[in-house]
Amino acid sequence: MLKKTVLFCLFLQVALGIIYAQKVDSALIRSTRAYYNKYFNDPTDPIVLTASDTLLNMAIKANDTVMTKMALGAKLDYYYYGQGENRTDSVISGVNLLKQYARKIKNPELYYWAWSARLVNYYIMQGEYNVALIEAEKMLREAEEEKLESCIAECYSALANVYSAKGLLKKSQEFMLKEIQLFEKGVKRYNISFQYSDAAKIYIDLGEEEKAPELLKKALSTAKSPYHRVTAKLVYIPLYLAQDNIDAAHQALEECRQIYADEPSLRRHLHYFHDVEIDYNRKVGNYSKALDILETQKNEFKKTNSLTALSELKKTEADILWDMKRKEEAAGLYREYLQGQKEEKEKNEEITTSEFATILNLQQLSAEKRELERISQEEQLQNTRLILFFAIGILCILIFFLFMQRRLNRKLQWSKDKLNEKNRILTEAREELYKAKEIAEQSNWMKTVFIQNMSHEIRTPLNSIVGFSGVLVDMLADKEDIGQYVSLIESNSKLLLKLVGDILDISAFESDMDINLYPVEVNACCQAAIELGGMSFSQDVKFFFEPTCDELTINSNHSYIVQVLDNLLSNASKFTREGSITLTYEVKEETKQLVFIVTDTGIGIPADEQEHVFERFVKLNDFSQGTGLGLSVSRIIAEKLGGSLTIDKEYTQGSRFVFCVPM
Structure with missing residues (x-):
């Protein structure tokens, strides 16, 4: 009696320890998510630098891969969106860390996203188009070697962005349409809405605006976030302007303004709205307002030291001044713009020359x-x-x-x-x-x-x-x-x-x-087995039924499931004089199986006899009542149903039988 009491106390302590550990894990995850929601709303906030290290430690401790990725990406985005010194080195380092983590968790989509959406796009923002192109082509070669279509689509997106920045619209559109083609074949693309929107914008810029509406409809239908939707709606404004429908363009502009006002998460993308707003005001002749918005844009880009964007704004300002007949001021800005373009070209040529020199060295090494x-x-x-x-x-x-x-x-x-x-x-x-x-x-x-x-x-x-x-x-x-x-x-x-x-x-x-299979309600099977075997439970034994779902239907056989559960419960009640008997079940999604578990705190089964009890006419206690056929028949039924019946060898507080059937 004393031995059983000690064993029961030990079992209770282990069970409470497991429950406590699960609560700790879930509490860690909740605190990690709460910490992220508190400090990471604005990627340009300096607190991100220190908070991201804290978040990374919390995520690793909680074994939360999603928050680990977010922590690594937060520090990268701080530099990517124009904050801090030595931005280029910091962006490259952040991208490499994120790529290493993606390889570690075997997530190729994250690997190529970091390479494309952060490193290549960063070079584009810095005006280093040739370097961006080299990185994008290197990325495409690697993705093609790995034969990952979703990652190849990411590379097409990167190449489209590079050629768009270089002003090669048709080449950019070619890669956008390639990515769209992969998406329509079934490759998953979260940001495919952008490609539909950008391809439509290029058609408008090329004077083929009649092809844009169909693409914009697809952009809205595939939008998965407010950013996707507002990007597609912004393209409607130049479309209406190209069609000389000023009223529709104004209505679309105000609708987009309201979306930006309602969604705080769109704040860092506000410059796209300002670009369209400038074009609209220029088209309708409201030059003063266009210049005011442009001045706001210049101040924002000066804060982030975005030289390429400032250079493009200078050309836009010159175009507006030219339309306003202020040709001398426009000419001065054009000269400054051309001089900046010349310097940028020389810089790119120098970088390209260096890259070509590296390629020549590689060719020489190949010859040797x-x-x-x-x-x-x-x-x-x-x-x-x-x-x-x-x-x-x-x-x-x-x-x-x-x-x-x-x-x-x-x-x-x-x-x-x-x-x-x-x-x-x-x-x-x-x-x-x-x-x-x-x-x-x-x-x-x-x-x-x-x-x-x-x-x-x-x-x-x-x-x-x-x-x-x-x-x-x-x-x-x-x-x-x-x-x-x-x-x-x-x-x-x-x-x-x-x-x-x-x-x-x-x-x-x-x-x-053969056993006939038909829809079976799992809880009804459990209740039927409990009613059959419940009469044999001792008054000193507590019985627990712990259903995982309120209602669960599988394709199986009601009678045979009840027969197996009845045998297991009868065995448990026969060898359990005090303590508890528990019947529960759980769904294994990875193996598509339903697992019934019958646990008791009885005398247990010796390890060397645990397979022997499934043989016919075997009874470990010759004086116990029974035929010795119950477990043998139960295992045969489990196998006929396509499942299995085993004993959990790790459970030592009594006996635990595991009965699996296919879902």
Whole structure:
């Protein structure tokens, strides 16, 4: 009794420890998410630098891969969106960290996203178009080698952005349409709405605005965020302007303004709205307002030191001044713009020259490698000649051995003849054994048929005995002695009936009987099994049923699931005198299985006997009531249903049976 009490206390302590650990893990995850929501609303806030390190430590401790990715990306975005010194080195370092983490967790989409959306786009923002192009092409080669279509689509997106920045609109549109084609074939693309919007904008810029509406409809239908939707709606403004529909353009502009006002997350993308607003005001002749907005844009880009964007604004300002007939001021700005373009071109040419020099060095190394390979081939040819001479010598030796082998073959032939004679005798014996095997199988089949017929014949009178025994128990309940005798008759009749039923089940399954499958409600199966086995529970034993779902339907067989659960609960109640018995189930999504678990705090099963109990007529306690067929029949049913029945060997506080069936 003392031993059982100690074991129960230990089990309770372990269970409470597991529950506490789960609560700690979930609490860590909640606190990590709350910390992110508190400090990471604005990627340009300096607090992001210190908060991202704290968030990373919290995410690692909570084993939260999503927050780990967000922590690494937050510090990268701080520099990407124009904050801090040594931005280029910081962006490259941040991208490399994110790529390493993506490889670690085997997430190629994150790997190529960091490379494309952050490194390539950063070079574009800095005006280093040739460097961006080299990175994008390198990325495409790597993705094509790995044969990852979703990552190839990401590379197409990067190349489209590079060519768009270089002003090569048709080339940019070519890669956008390639990415769209992959998406329409089934490749998942979260930002595909942008490609539809950008392709439509290019058609408008090329004077083919009649092709834009269809693409914009697709952009809105594939939008997954407010940023996607507002980007598509912004393109409607130049479309309406191209169609000279000023009222529709103004209405679309105000609708976009309201979206930006309602969504705080769009704040960092506000410059796209200002670009469209400037174009609209210029088109309708409201030049002063266009210049005011442009001045606001200049101040924002000066804060982030976005030189390329400032240069483009200078050209836009010159265009507006030219439209306002302020041609001298416009000419001055054009000169400054052209001078900046010239300097930018020289800078890019210098970088490109450096890259080409690197490529030439690689080509030289390749040539040297080819020369070394040629020398190596000549040495291999010399070695081949030597090998050939050795081969001729070995051939001569082989001929000698073949001559000796022929002599041995004659002796072996004589031995072979003797073996053939013995094989003939063995073949005759095998045929006789085969005939004996057929006779034995026929006898076994006749035995099975006999058992089935006899079991059926025995079951009919037994049903009557069991039924009328129950009636007698009710009638003679007030007569204690007679009632006990009748109750004993009833219980033993039920035991005999179960034995007959188990024998019938084994005989049926041995004859390859198929089980019919149909929709089954899991909780109803559990309740039916509890009602069948509940009468045998001791008053000192607590029973718990812990359903995972309020309602769950699977394709299986109600009767056989109830039979297995009834056997498991009956076994648990038979060997558990105090403590608890628990029936629960859980859904394994990765294997598409439903797992029933019956746990008790009884005497348990020794480790060396845990497979032995599934054999027929096996009882570890010869004095316990039962046929020794229940677990054997249950395992056969589990396998016929396409599942399994096992014992959890790690559970030591009693017995735990695990019954799996396919969903």
